[in-house]
Amino acid sequence: MRSRSTAVVGLVSLTALLLSGCSSTGSGDGGPVTLEFWSWAPNTQELVDIWNEENPDIQVEYTDAGGGDDSAAKLLTANRAGNAPDLAAVEYTTLPSLIVSDVPLDITEYVEDVQDAYTEGTWAQTTFDGAVFGLPQDVGPMAMVYRSDRFEELGVEVPTTWEEFREAAAAVRAADPNTYIASLPPGELGFFAGVAAQAGSEWWAIEDGTWSVGIDDDESLEVADFFQSLADDDLISTEPLLTPEYNKKLNEGTILSWPSALWAPGVIESVAPETAGGWSMAPLPQWNEGDPAVAYQGGSAVIVTKASEHPEEAAEFAKWLNASDEGSELVLTKQNAYPAAIAGQELAAESDPPTLMPQQTDFYEIAADIASQTKPVIWGPNVNVAKSTFEDQLNKAVESGTPWRDAFTATADAVRDDMRETGYEVAGD
Amino acid sequence: MTASVQARPRARRTLRPRFAPYLFSAPAVVLYVAFMLVPVGYAIWLSLRAYRLVGGGILGTRQDVFVGLENYVSVLTDPELLASLGRLAVYGLIAVPLTLGLALLFALMLDVPAVRAKRFARTAIFVPYAVPGVVAALLWGFMYLPSTSPFSYLTEAAGWGTIPFLENPTLFGSLANIAIWGGVGFNMIIIYTSLRGIPTELYESARLDGASEVQIALRVKVPLVMPAVVLTLVFSLIGTLQVYGEPATLQPMTRDISQTWAPLMTIYRDAFVTDDLPAAAASSTVLALGTVLISVLVLAIANRRRMEDAK
Numbered sequence: 001m002r003s004r005s006t007a008v009v010g011l012v013s014l015t016a017l018l019l020s021g022c023s024s025t026g027s028g029d030g031g032p033v034t035l036e037f038w039s040w041a042p043n044t045q046e047l048v049d050i051w052n053e054e055n056p057d058i059q060v061e062y063t064d065a066g067g068g069d070d071s072a073a074k075l076l077t078a079n080r081a082g083n084a085p086d087l088a089a090v091e092y093t094t095l096p097s098l099i100v101s102d103v104p105l106d107i108t109e110y111v112e113d114v115q116d117a118y119t120e121g122t123w124a125q126t127t128f129d130g131a132v133f134g135l136p137q138d139v140g141p142m143a144m145v146y147r148s149d150r151f152e153e154l155g156v157e158v159p160t161t162w163e164e165f166r167e168a169a170a171a172v173r174a175a176d177p178n179t180y181i182a183s184l185p186p187g188e189l190g191f192f193a194g195v196a197a198q199a200g201s202e203w204w205a206i207e208d209g210t211w212s213v214g215i216d217d218d219e220s221l222e223v224a225d226f227f228q229s230l231a232d233d234d235l236i237s238t239e240p241l242l243t244p245e246y247n248k249k250l251n252e253g254t255i256l257s258w259p260s261a262l263w264a265p266g267v268i269e270s271v272a273p274e275t276a277g278g279w280s281m282a283p284l285p286q287w288n289e290g291d292p293a294v295a296y297q298g299g300s301a302v303i304v305t306k307a308s309e310h311p312e313e314a315a316e317f318a319k320w321l322n323a324s325d326e327g328s329e330l331v332l333t334k335q336n337a338y339p340a341a342i343a344g345q346e347l348a349a350e351s352d353p354p355t356l357m358p359q360q361t362d363f364y365e366i367a368a369d370i371a372s373q374t375k376p377v378i379w380g381p382n383v384n385v386a387k388s389t390f391e392d393q394l395n396k397a398v399e400s401g402t403p404w405r406d407a408f409t410a411t412a413d414a415v416r417d418d419m420r421e422t423g424y425e426v427a428g429d
Numbered sequence: 430m431t432a433s434v435q436a437r438p439r440a441r442r443t444l445r446p447r448f449a450p451y452l453f454s455a456p457a458v459v460l461y462v463a464f465m466l467v468p469v470g471y472a473i474w475l476s477l478r479a480y481r482l483v484g485g486g487i488l489g490t491r492q493d494v495f496v497g498l499e500n501y502v503s504v505l506t507d508p509e510l511l512a513s514l515g516r517l518a519v520y521g522l523i524a525v526p527l528t529l530g531l532a533l534l535f536a537l538m539l540d541v542p543a544v545r546a547k548r549f550a551r552t553a554i555f556v557p558y559a560v561p562g563v564v565a566a567l568l569w570g571f572m573y574l575p576s577t578s579p580f581s582y583l584t585e586a587a588g589w590g591t592i593p594f595l596e597n598p599t600l601f602g603s604l605a606n607i608a609i610w611g612g613v614g615f616n617m618i619i620i621y622t623s624l625r626g627i628p629t630e631l632y633e634s635a636r637l638d639g640a641s642e643v644q645i646a647l648r649v650k651v652p653l654v655m656p657a658v659v660l661t662l663v664f665s666l667i668g669t670l671q672v673y674g675e676p677a678t679l680q681p682m683t684r685d686i687s688q689t690w691a692p693l694m695t696i697y698r699d700a701f702v703t704d705d706l707p708a709a710a711a712s713s714t715v716l717a718l719g720t721v722l723i724s725v726l727v728l729a730i731a732n733r734r735r736m737e738d739a740k
Contacts (some may be wrong), residue, residue: 097490186684238684244570244577245574245575382703385703392689423483
């Protein structure tokens, strides 16, 4: 049903496109405006329906354009073809590469008035050199989701530092040889970037127009060494996440945790609903005891594209969806995401815990604590290159037993080369 | 009266030869130009360009500029291209001979007069070809993953542990297996159709000469269907060079399939993951030229052998 309606929307918009030669169909001044909106968050159609009901003059047509990576690829292609939607959800990691490809519009003048709806760190995720290119929708402060029932059964303490994580991993292996505390595979650039940032590394930074790339700085290489030692000692698994294989292990209870971010409960629930009640959430283990700051993993913002003929109306919708009390409540309750807006986060504090952990009544209290201590992360214009290289190189390292830090170094080199080739000033030249 | 009767055919004769051929071929030509030559030309034009930074701002914007053969240089000097062709060679060495061998074998077996349930057997062998490639790859993926695999379930129950279907070097066989499973039926139909076209007198005279069914198959049928086999060989080789669906579908399930495992996967990554459409266009052009070259080579070798046989 969903795919059919998507196809119908696609067909309708294709027809509209052929007829009008542009993406926004509106009847000029005064009449109602129709905006196209791409997103992938669950239940977005419901949110759009509520908006359309309340705003007969600004009608929004929603299309599920696929997850973050797919959606970004389509957005680039559609933009080059001149038929990008008016609005689109994008991940923070891909926003810079889209800005560089001239997709999002600088919407500072339309959205300045809602800056107070966000914390400084959140606002910084979509602001580049004073220009705002999107409104944050949800954020993913890093946290660890774990099987509290199995931890108890095996007599394993919940780790608060990464050193303790290693001990807990060893205890899990000793208590049940079929079980791993977690799988941390090479495909998860977001995780490794996050824990490197937690350790103090800046994978991308810019000063006076010159970029520096820190994927191979000392902190990152130490992070590489640490997780390699876990893998070498067979304390963690490195198999890919969310494959049929992995999901089966989640259901069986032979993978006991997922160090990731606050959105993890929703994902786990969708693949292992029967395990609900056995899970809890805890702050991500720390590198230095007593330093609770964590980075973000994942999260998305809504951009207005340069192709939009009605940027003001589009920004209006984005503000309602992400920055208003009503919108951020819907982001929390309908999309099951952790809202970026302060109002949504405050509301979350009073809400019931996610259905994956109904017994953990202080879930959102802990979440608010974590969210208040996040480090802003700067993503560079070629995270896609980093991700692709990192995955292949680290897979190779895991497979052939070469040092993981070499994969980090190779990624850093590839990222620098790509930036130089494109024409950026890169530090170290 | 007579003059007008004669005039009409003359008018037709002068009009027809001039315009009719163009008129009749116009749809095909227009479609060919619009959907073949123009896209190819566009891809080649694209391959000579690159996205480069223009203008200021903290990030700047990338716009496409002419860079000549730069993309071709980087494609041809990328060690991954050779490595991925090497992987395809291993995969092809398993997949192509087995697909063609099995297709020929099944076709010959179906052609033996004594065989029963021919139609059923033919359909049964052909059905996998009707399964979309991605579905087939997912289906086999489930059968390969250790905890969902029925094969690994059996070996584990027997105490031998799981079968590492998705790890090197077994991976090549596992991938080839999907292609063989899906491709045998299609190739079999081509060869079988060609077999049905052989005049039955030939078999009769062979039988009169005292040839057994096996001898007829090897000495009469196989040489006569050789052109069909060569055709399927060319199809299979092109299919090997263009392999994409199976490894791309299995890629998230295993560490051993990189994003540049096959040339087409590299092209996809460049075009849609790292947003380097010009590089993808350059690789595509190189791959297309290579494919044409191999096809021509195979056909030339096959033709020469046939000429020699004819002598």
